[in-house]
Amino acid sequence: MNLVTAEEVGPDQSLDITGETCPMTFVRTRLALDRMQPGQVLRLALKGEEPRRNVPRTATEQGHTVLSATEAPDGVLVLLIRKKG
Template sequence: MSETEILPDEKIDITDVTCPITFVKTKVALDELENGQILQVHLNGGEPIQNVPRSVKDEGHTVLKVAENADGTFELFIRKNED
């Protein structure tokens, strides 16, 4: 059984920033989306992958998927929920 691919409406790369700016950039990108749209976030392991998913859930959004890349970075897929 194959997994359905998630098609993001927008993508951001935050591998060049550190916490807490990782969440700030993610929040700004989510603010620009319509409710129900999907944001793909390319981020580093460690603090970013621990904190960003938790923070977006705390803001009321849905983490659809977290996937680790071969280079140790991650892809985070977030559905924007109503403000």
């Protein structure tokens, strides 16, 4: 699902939740998105099987758009999420 890169989009905010566990992973993601303007892009770094499944799914269910998911060599997944507008 690597549609665009952070360099192409230029995220408006970045959030690292690699040290968090569910459900805090999406709580922190949602708080970050709530503070953003519609159409802005959040760069999100996460780690672990549960957050990999739940964060993109929940963001999409709430109307946001996952623009890309890029796997880093250290096992971190980097998502670009556009806030619904």
